[in-house]
Amino acid sequence: MKAFILTVAIIATYFANQSQSATPCEARRFNHDSVVCVCTENYCDTLDPITRTDAGLVKVYESDRAGKRLEVREVRFGNDLPGVDPGRFKNVRVNRDRKFQEIIGFGTSFTDASALSLGRLSADLQTKVMKSYYSNEGIEYSLSRVVISGSDFSNRPYSYDDTPNDWSLNSWRLVDEDINFKIPQMHEAQRQRGSPIKFIGSSWSPPAWMKTNGEINHGGTLIGNTGSDEWKTYARYLRKFFEAYRENGLDFWGMTVQNEPMTGWDPWFPWNTCGFNAEMERDFVKNDLGPIMEEGGFGPDRFNIMVLDHNRPLAEDWANVVFSDNDATKYVKGLAVHWYFYGTAGPYDVYDRIHDKFPNQFILATEACNRNEDDENDRKGLGKWVLAEDYAHDILLDLLHYVTGWTDWNMVLDMNGGPNWVGNNHSAPIIVNPDEREFYKNVQYYAMAHFSKFLPPTSSRIETVPGVEEEGLLELGAFERPDGGTAVIIVNTKDNEEYFNVEDPALGSVKVKVEPHSFNSWVYYR
Numbered sequence: 001m002k003a004f005i006l007t008v009a010i011i012a013t014y015f016a017n018q019s020q021s022a023t024p025c026e027a028r029r030f031n032h033d034s035v036v037c038v039c040t041e042n043y044c045d046t047l048d049p050i051t052r053t054d055a056g057l058v059k060v061y062e063s064d065r066a067g068k069r070l071e072v073r074e075v076r077f078g079n080d081l082p083g084v085d086p087g088r089f090k091n092v093r094v095n096r097d098r099k100f101q102e103i104i105g106f107g108t109s110f111t112d113a114s115a116l117s118l119g120r121l122s123a124d125l126q127t128k129v130m131k132s133y134y135s136n137e138g139i140e141y142s143l144s145r146v147v148i149s150g151s152d153f154s155n156r157p158y159s160y161d162d163t164p165n166d167w168s169l170n171s172w173r174l175v176d177e178d179i180n181f182k183i184p185q186m187h188e189a190q191r192q193r194g195s196p197i198k199f200i201g202s203s204w205s206p207p208a209w210m211k212t213n214g215e216i217n218h219g220g221t222l223i224g225n226t227g228s229d230e231w232k233t234y235a236r237y238l239r240k241f242f243e244a245y246r247e248n249g250l251d252f253w254g255m256t257v258q259n260e261p262m263t264g265w266d267p268w269f270p271w272n273t274c275g276f277n278a279e280m281e282r283d284f285v286k287n288d289l290g291p292i293m294e295e296g297g298f299g300p301d302r303f304n305i306m307v308l309d310h311n312r313p314l315a316e317d318w319a320n321v322v323f324s325d326n327d328a329t330k331y332v333k334g335l336a337v338h339w340y341f342y343g344t345a346g347p348y349d350v351y352d353r354i355h356d357k358f359p360n361q362f363i364l365a366t367e368a369c370n371r372n373e374d375d376e377n378d379r380k381g382l383g384k385w386v387l388a389e390d391y392a393h394d395i396l397l398d399l400l401h402y403v404t405g406w407t408d409w410n411m412v413l414d415m416n417g418g419p420n421w422v423g424n425n426h427s428a429p430i431i432v433n434p435d436e437r438e439f440y441k442n443v444q445y446y447a448m449a450h451f452s453k454f455l456p457p458t459s460s461r462i463e464t465v466p467g468v469e470e471e472g473l474l475e476l477g478a479f480e481r482p483d484g485g486t487a488v489i490i491v492n493t494k495d496n497e498e499y500f501n502v503e504d505p506a507l508g509s510v511k512v513k514v515e516p517h518s519f520n521s522w523v524y525y526r
């Protein structure tokens with residue numbers, strides 16, 4: 001009997017340890033330069049939680065184009081890399097005394113396309129997706145954007161009240177996509193994280209009948225003006241969404257006023273939109289939306305309204321218009337930014353200027369996605385490394401310029417990079433293949449991992465001297481974690497390896513080799 005109990009105990013311990021033990025990527029190559037990691041009902045790669053280690057021990061996690069996926073190795077302060085020419089090292093000093101912005105979070109988005117595609121997987125695979133994103137055996141997402149009714153990533157255009165001229169909003173109701181997909185999935189995400197997720201609501205279009213052009217898409221704005229019954233009705237329409245989700249047990253952390261508001265001025269714009277300029281958003285928030293949300297229990301003490309929710313080149317003008325108005329900033333907490341026009345969106349130092357002028361307003365990246373531009377029949381680009389480099393580069397540059405977090409777009413998409421009711425198909429960090437009972441962790445998943453896993457909310461960026469920022473080639477940032485650990489993140493998009501000699505006044509210096517086309521996240525403790 002004793003032997004039996006001992007055996008059971010050993011087996012139980014073995015399995016308990018197994019569940020806390022990282023499992024490697026099951027790599028598969030499609031026709032691109034890097035690999036994806038395959039998850040099935042029997043297998044999916046996992047990570048260990050980040051825990052405190054001995055002072056001066058550095059855990060180096062590395063992913064690269066050649067196929068590493070968060071492979072971990074240990075080095076120590078005071079080490080040597082024999083045979084490397086001393087002139088090859090880039091010397092960087094970490095200065096924990098100079099702190100910059102705090103991290104709000106990293107995450108993804110509950111679009112209809114994601115919710116419906118995820119729903120086509122078995123329950124087991126759906127859980128594996130949620131664990132991969134939200135749990136501590138995954139990448140520990142802490143925030144997520146939720147679409148208020150439909151976007152282009154839906155399989156139909158709709159709003160929550162498509163009864164023409166229903167100004168009393170009597171026909172307002174949630175739809176199947178919310179009730180049977182988004183709401184249960186958001187609960188599962190919170191279960192996997194084990195604590196509340198910061199949910200952010202964003203609307204693409206009001207009901208067509210509330211708009212000057214009478215359509216969900218194309219150019220059009222809200223009928224009426226700030227202070228009018230029409231604008232107040234739209235504010236109530238939006239509030240009903242947050243009330244309905246609250247009744248379903250889901251509290252939101254905040255909202256953006258309108259997704260990509262400047263697209264609503266384009267007469268030919270193909271999908272759901274509504275035009276606002278900076279003055280209109282400022283006035284809508286201070287006179288209509290802000291007070292109406294507050295009356296419903298979504299006041300500025302606990303609910304974060306963000307403006308813009310559009311590309312970086314617009315950021316400075318919008319910040320100046322909205323944040324200079326004290327009645328608006330009673331409700332507005334931050335600026336939401338998107339990354340599109342990647343490469344031509346202009347320098348990131350607009351964010352430094354905005355932060356210097358309006359230090360009480362945060363800047364949060366609320367949307368980004370990409371796709372294989374070379375083949376319209378292969379938008380998903382499974383294993384195409386540049387898709388990951390675009391993410392990692394933008395995230396790190398944002399963080400080096402006061403941005404407080406980064407939100408990916410579709411959580412999952414199908415093998416066509418859809419569904420999308422206007423054919424604007426894209427890639428995503430996880431692509432689902434329900435026919436084969438598999439899903440694929442695409443390269444962008446690991447780009448997100450290198451930040452989200454290592455920078456929990458309330459981590460702070462700290463100074464490095466000199467700053468390392470060879471735009472688009474090689475970038476380095478350092479951060480202090482809430483557990484006292486230090487995280488160093490490096491993005492190398494060069495064809496050659498790099499060598500770093502990082503000095504920390506508390507520990508001396510450590511030498512690390514960084515692979516070509518790689519992401520590095522290091523964690524160490526004092």
Ligand SMILES: *[C@@H]1O[C@H](CO)[C@@H](O)[C@H](O)[C@H]1NC(C)=O
Pocket residue numbers: 376414416417418419420423424425
């Ligand atoms: C987009 O994806 C959907 C499936 O989700 C597919 O039916 C459609 O053909 C795709 N469209 C394009 C333009 O790739």
